[in-house]
Amino acid sequence: MTLYVVKRLLQAIPVFFGTTFIIYFMVFSMPGDPILAMFGDRTPNPAVVEALREQYNLDQPFIVQYFIYIKDFLTGNLGATFSGQSVNEVFARAFPVTLKLVTIAVVAEFILAVGFGLLSGLRKGKFADHASLLLALVLNSIPPFVALFIAQYFIGIKLGWAPVTVGANATWGALLLPGVTIALTIYVVGMRLMRGSVIEAREGDYVRTAYAKGLTSKRVTPVHVARNSLIPVITNTAASFGALIAGTTVTEGIFNIPGIGKVLYDAIIRGEIPTVVSFVTILTVMYIIVNILVDLLYAVLDPRIRYV
Amino acid sequence: MTETIPVTDSHGTVPVADPHQPLVQVRDLEVGFQTQNGIVKAVRGVSFDIYPGETVAIVGESGSGKSTTATALMKLLPGNGDITGGEVLVEGTNIVDHNEKQMASIRGGIIGYVPQDPMSNLNPVWSVGFQVREAIRANGVANGKKEIEARAVEVLQQAGLGDAERRMKQFPHQFSGGMRQRVLIGIGLGADPKLLIADEPTSALDVTVQKVILDHIESLTRDKGTAVLLITHDLGLAAERASKVIVMNQGRIVEAGPSKDLLTNPQHPYTQRLIAAAPSLASRRLESSIAGESQDAKTFDVAQMAEQRAEAVDADAAPVVSVRDLTKVFTIRKGGFRSEPFTAVDKISFDIPKGTTLALVGESGSGKSTAAKMILGLEEPTAGEITVGGTAMTGVSRKDLFNLRSRMQPVFQDPYSSLDPQRSIASSIAEPMRVHKTGDKEARRERVLELLEQVSLPAELFNRYPNELSGGQRQRVAIARALALKPDVVVLDEAVSALDVLVQAQILQLLADLQAELGLTYLFITHDLAVVRVIADNVAVMERGKIVESGSTDQIFESAREPYTQRLLDAIPGAGLEWTV
Structure with a gap:
């Protein structure tokens, strides 16, 4: 087990260098001179430009710059924004907000997927199954930004049950509406996985054996049917975790949530290279870690999987 | 009926139920399955009784309704199946209209169940102990955590799991097929049921394991006075294990009676055909029906035709297939960067003369299929030589190998x-x-x-x-x-193992006919020695990658030297039967 974790972390190293290299290379290849951009319309003194170039190591060859950047990243120095703020600080402020939002979305998605999937699977072909499938299809067909506007308008403005915008002080309660709304638009995949595995498990030999022992469905359904069906759903949910973190831009924009998505979006618009590169790198590292955790979770869920 | 439910502790004796009162009475049972083309009747009016302590076998081919009948007794039919008529009386009470809760009190406690496939009948995500304890708790034979645990260990030990205490925490995938079947027997008998339904309990297991498991079920149920309903496709096995045999075909009982009478004096033509086709009951090599006397292709008799096998095979002819010191070593990963070699096939040598059949027999894992793959050129040998029709197959170019392949063709198990x-x-x-x-x-x-x-x-x-x-x-x-x-050579890898007995006999006959007509040479890979007797001229017995014994079929069957071969022979169902045709 320990060996497996070590192995997976070692595997993450080339992934880390690969992605950061690609990101850095792409930013490096972008047209325009960052030093000149700092001066806006004014024409700077060539000596000052040279000094700045040296200060930011821009006079060095590309590969040297890349390793300087990696060294800084690994020592925890993410650089500074144009306004002089440390990127570390900006990230530390934005990240908890996005984490809260995504956690709400993921938990809600999981509950919806398992609940409706189990209902549909157990009542296959009956009214409840058709209704649940139709509902999921309708919700899935609405683009997330439309769903978010609808939720914001009806629940936030018309009914006044939830804050319309989140603003600087992002509490769990304030993030509930956007989080659940995202979940509603994406739970269909997990729900269909759950439904499929429940249908398969119900006809499974071990389920028949469980009934033959003299157990009632009250015990067989959760212990033998649902338990075995969870594995693909959890995989799907965990995989969406990374995608959600990266994809919060639209949600955070609509609900004015000061999370990673919004900061990243603003940074791209303003061309703040240090912020963009550092954020994307951190997200990459997080994505790798989440995936390792998901793989380890498999062993808990399915004892047949052993890490060697 | 309530007073007949015995309250037994696990150590006490089982009160003897009235042996004159049937435990289960099935009356005109009909079972239908809902399909796209309407309701299909799988069981059409079946009636029989099971008395306390007796062993009854239902024999039939796949689709005969034998398993459906058995599952209907417990109302465990698949979702689209339903009892559409008749009665099932368990201790005098009709269970056809029982609800789930009432059925739960019958399942496990009164009727235990041992399923067919040990690989798929244990839940892979729960430990073996969990699944046994669950069965015990559900039927109230033990109370409290400690008592249930003790009972679970006891049940598994009785089922033949020596170190049960240690293995309780393990998961099904850490058990072999035979061990899993023991766990399922433990679960089936865990609550001391009065009737055990064993649905093809050994057909997924190796022959030698089959015998051990069946012996075990027999001795356990005899000790406890449990009645057994054995579902099987093998008439020899049924006759050997059961006192009463019921033969089913297309959802109906065609014949039923004491097993010995049924086997020696079958009345119904279908039973007669089944007996004639059962390789486990035949005695000699199958002969081509063309070469033999005029035979009605429909009414072949394996035993009779085998007598006619001419001694025409020229043993001195140059072998078509010649294998010398064939070896295959696999590398098995042991975790991390370590690995260790595993010798699947260990220096085997044999010749197959033209127009004859060599049977390569052994249990699963003995290396017989790996050997076949190397001969077919599907697996690269680690060492050794294979010669086909005088041409070496090893160390040749891809193009030559391609051409060689046309001379050897395979037939696999699963059609x-x-x-x-x-x-x-x-x-x-x-x-x-x-x-x-x-x-x-x-x-x-x-x-x-x-x-x-x-x-x-x-x-x-x-x-x-x-x-x-x-x-x-x-x-x-x-x-x-x-x-x-x-081709010169046909490699038949368990080519008849998945087939029903009547179909199996027809295919074996076809193979014999084709061999006589085309002068084919067969390499016949199988675990079933009963089939070997009727198809093979020579036999090579493999155990753990080595050929431990080889010789003519008669030699092997009449005077096997190796204890391993003897064990395989003893495991043929019906081998111990004394009877006259």
């Missing part, structure tokens, strides 16, 4: 997965010819028709697809495909 469902029958049979660029389109068409005739399939099947064919017909198609390139 359902060895034909491409997207290809027509003709296309499947013609494929080897297309690959080897033999003949033009018209010539290939002619050849396919010729092959269909050779394997006794109607020419109308030319444009049909595999899903329209039965298992036996598919296996004929697979044989036709193997013969398409006029």
Whole structure:
């Protein structure tokens, strides 16, 4: 087990260098001179430009710059924004907000997927199954930004049950509406996985054996049917975790949530290279870690999987 | 009926139920399945009784309704199945209209169940102990955590799991097939039921394990006075284990009676055919019906035809296949970067004279299939030589190997997965010819028709697809495909193991006919020694990668030297039966 974790972390190293290299290379290849951009319309003194170039190591060859950047990243120095703020600080402020939002979305998605999937699977072909499938299809067909506007308008403005915008002080309660709304638009995949595995498990030999022992469905359904069906759903949910973190831009924009998505979006618009590169790198590292955790979770869920 | 439910502790004796009162009475049972084409009746009016302590066997081919009957007794039919008529009386009470809760009190406690496939009948995500404890708790035979745990260990030990205490925490995938079946027997008998339904409890297991498991069920149920309903496709096995045999065909009982009477004096033609076709009850090598006396192809008798096998095989002819010191070593990963070699096939040598059949027998894991793959050129040997028709197969170029392959063709076990469902029958049979660029389109068409005739399939099947064919017909198609390139050698890897006994007899007959007609040489891979007796001239017995014994079929069957071979022979169901045809 320990060996497996070590192995997976070692595997993450080339992934880390690969992605950061690609990101850095792409930013490096972008047209325009960052030093000149700092001066806006004014024409700077060539000596000052040279000094700045040296200060930011821009006079060095590309590969040297890349390793300087990696060294800084690994020592925890993410650089500074144009306004002089440390990127570390900006990230530390934005990240908890996005984490809260995504956690709400993921938990809600999981509950919806398992609940409706189990209902549909157990009542296959009956009214409840058709209704649940139709509902999921309708919700899935609405683009997330439309769903978010609808939720914001009806629940936030018309009914006044939830804050319309989140603003600087992002509490769990304030993030509930956007989080659940995202979940509603994406739970269909997990729900269909759950439904499929429940249908398969119900006809499974071990389920028949469980009934033959003299157990009632009250015990067989959760212990033998649902338990075995969870594995693909959890995989799907965990995989969406990374995608959600990266994809919060639209949600955070609509609900004015000061999370990673919004900061990243603003940074791209303003061309703040240090912020963009550092954020994307951190997200990459997080994505790798989440995936390792998901793989380890498999062993808990399915004892047949052993890490060697 | 309530007063007949005994309250037994696990150590006490089981009160003897009234042996004159049937435990289970089945009256005109009908079971239907809801399908797209309406209701299909799987069981059509079946009646029988099971008395306390007796062993009853239901015998039939797949689709005969034998398993459906058994599951109907517990109301464990699949979702689309339902009891559509008749009565099932368990201790005098009709259970047909019982609800789930009432059924739960019968299942486990009164009727125990041992399923067919030990691989799929244990939940892979729960420990073995969990699944046994669950069965005990559900039936209230023990209370409290400690008592349940103790009872679970006891049940598993009784089922033959020596170190049960230690293995309780393990998961099903850490058990072999035989061990899992012991766990399932433990679960089935965990609550001391009065009747144990064993649905083909050993057909997924190795022959020697089969015997041990059946012996175990027999001694356990005898000690406890448990009645057994044994479902099997093997008449020999049924006759050996049960006092009463019920023969089913197409949802009906065709014949029933004491096993000895039924076997020695079968009344119904279907039973007579079953007995004649059962390889476990035959005694000699199967002879081609063409070479022998005029035989009605429909009423062949394996035993009778075997007598006619001519001693025409020329033993001095140069062998078609010659294998010398063939070895295969696999590398098994042991975690991390470590690995260790595993010798699957260890220096085996044999010759197969032209026109004869060599049977390579052994249990699963003995290396027989790996040997077959190397001979077919599908697996690279680690060492050793294979010569086919005088041409060496090892160390040749890819192109030469390609040409050599046309001289050896395989037929595999599962007729359902060895034909491409997207290809027509003709296309499947013609494929080897297309690959080897033999003949033009018209010539290939002619050849396919010729092959269909050779394997006794109607020419109308030319444009049909595999899903329209039965298992036996598919296996004929697979044989036709193997013969398409006029090979010298056909490698039959468990080619009849998945077939029903009557179909199996027909395919074995076809193979014998084709051998006589075309002078084919067979390498017959199987775990079933009963089949070996009727098809093979020579036998090589493999154990853990080595050939431990070889000789003519008669030699092996009459005077096996090795204890391993003897064990395999003893494991043939019905081997211990004394009876006269």
